[in-house]
Amino acid sequence: MNCTVQFMIAVPARTSAEVAALPPRRRWLTLAVLGVSLLVVGLDVTVLNVALPTLVRELGASAGQLQWIVDIYALLAGALMLFCGGLADRLGRKRVFLAGLVLFTGASVAAAYAGSVTQLIVARGAMGIGEALIMPATLAIIGSVFTDPAERTKAIGIWSAAVGAGTVIGPMLGGWLLDRFWWGSVFLVNLPVGVAGLVAAVLLVPAAPGTRGRRLDPLGASMSVAGPALLLWALIEGPSDGWTDPVVLAAFTAAFVLIAAFVWWELRAPGPLLPLGIFRHRGLAVGAVLILLAAFAMIGTLFALVQHLQFNLGYTAAQTGWRLGPMALGLLVAGPLAGALAQRLGPRYVAAAGLALVAAALTVFATTGPGDGYGRVLAVIVLLGAGAGFVITVTSDSIVGSLSERDLGVGSATNSTAIQFGAALGVAVTGSLLAGRYRSEIGRSGLGAGEKAAAHDSLGAALAVAERLPAQAGAAVARTARDAFTAGLGPAMFTGAAIATAGVVIALAFAPRRIHSDDSGDPS
Structure with missing residues (x-):
């Protein structure tokens, strides 16, 4: 920790006024550097998802371990985001941002060469701490550099698009790597981008002084x-x-x-750690709830969707990654579009529309039947990407725009914490509902006692057992397990759809009508 603090304090600082007065070209170069770094963070949110079936085969990961491999990252990133936001306010946002990039990149290498599920979970946890240092610092830097509200809205739209693009590029790139290299290669992709981002950040990102009075x-x-x-x-x-x-x-x-x-x-x-008085700002309080609900739905759905594509529909890792690609279009178009629409219609209706699209996506996925192919999946991912892009952009802008310069670090951390806790809860709840229904269906099936025991843990384990059985017996186990998994999609996805629908109601009732209004009182 001492080495990290010394490294962070070595960054020279400008005054806040100097940062706000940067010429336009320098401001947008700063955003470009932050965007590249966020692309790596976004990649890691989903790059592992496409490798989950591989981890079942290569490391013997159970259903619960798969959830922990995903959730340990989101847990530590979310839980420490507020602390790191305060650290950014105290020590300087650029310093904390650079320290996070170093930790994140180093932990990615450790994850690539993990020899067991336990080692992988530990490395993923370290990566989550790295993200906790990176995310609030980047959004706070944007808030400091882009002081004009309209310009800041555009910048945050690009910020959310960078995270979203990485989120969707992750499965495509991960699938391509898995078809050609070993599973650890999905983490090594972070190394060159992380190093390049670190060098560019040192040279181009301005360093405003920290707020020394904030205690940890x-x-x-x-x-x-x-x-x-x-x-x-x-x-x-x-x-x-x-x-x-x-x-x-x-x-x-x-x-x-x-x-x-x-x-x-x-x-x-x-x-x-979290000054609760900050929630008097309606834009922050409602925005945090809405972005948590959107992350819950999106990441929880991806957790199930990747397994459906590989285990049920039989696609390879690379084929799965490319078939998730249309989600990128939804995110990349929806992010900037949401910023423009929010200027005309206000964040209330844009956020509600985004959550309605998310609810529609989950409803479509919940009604998947054994004979449904990729066409239904395509509808799900396009609706999901567009909806998430709308919600993330307008809620992030509402949060940042409602705060003073002094509170930008903690406010930005609140935004990122909501995303990570939403993701962690989404995987935990979706995975648990899916696993519970799957095991119930296996228990009621006509399989023999030995076959039920072998298939009980997860669909991946059942298919591995089926491959070792004689043809007819193996086909029966595989068919039963796939049907049980498909049945589990119903309760898992309908729950997510209900949560997204509740978000629509919350947005319409409580979200501010105007961007950057004084929303500590009347919601309109």
Whole structure:
């Protein structure tokens, strides 16, 4: 930690006025550098998804371990985002941003050469900490550099498009790599981009001074990790251990106690990790809820969608990646379009429209039948990409635009925390509902006791067993397991659709009508 702090403090700083007065060309070059770095972060959100079936085969990962490989990253990124946002305010945003790039890139190399599921989970956790340092710093830098509201709206549209593009390019690039190299190659792609981004950031990104008066809150940070971690553990382990298992119930209880204790402490701490008064700004409070719901739906759906494409429809990793590609079009078009529409219609209606598209996407996926092919998947990913692009852009802009310069770091961290917690909960809830229904269907099937035991854990495990059985028996196991997985899509996706629909209601009722209005009072 000492080395990291020394590295961060070595960056020379400009005054806030100098940063705000940068010439246009320098401002947009700064955004380009941040965009490249965010592209890597976006890549890692989804690049691993396409490799999940491979990890079942190569590392013997169980269904619960797959959820942890995805969720440990989102958990640590989300839980530490607020702490790192305060760190950025205190030490300087560029310094924290550079430190995050170093950690993220180094941990990517460690993940590439992990020899077990445990090692991979640890490396992924370190990458999540790197993202926690990167994300709030980038959005706060944008808020400092782009002081004109209209210009900042465009910049945030590009910011969200960069994250979104990386999110969708990830499966395509990951699939291409998996068809040619070993599974660890999906992480090594971060190395050249991370190094290039680091060099460009040192040269081009301005360094505004930190706000030295903001205290750090290590106790609050500890509770913000422990509470959600126990909640995710209980959600992931519930389908296998049983929802009434004493350990699972104890984990749920401890999680809610720690989350309540976190809120109690933040109301009384001399230097709170999350100043709860910041939620008086309606744009921030509502925006954080809406972006959490959008991330829940999007990442939870991708977790199931990749397995559906490879295990059910039989596509290779590369074929899966390319078939997810149309989502990129939806995100890339929707991000800038949302910024323009928000200027004319206001964020309320644009956010509601985005969540309605997300709900429609999940409803289409929930009604998937055993004979449905890629056409239904295409409808899902286009609707999902467009909806997520709308929501992420307008809510991020509402959050940043509602805050003063001093609170940009914490406010930006709140935005990024909502995304990561939404993603983590989406994977945990979607995965648990899917696994619970899958296991129930396997238990009621006509398979023999030995075949049921072999197929019980996951669809990937069932297909691996089916390949080793005689042709007729193997085909029966594979068909039963695929039907059970498809049946599990219903409860998992309908739940996500209901949550997105609730987001539509919240947006219409509470989101501000105008961009950057003083929304601490009347929502209009």
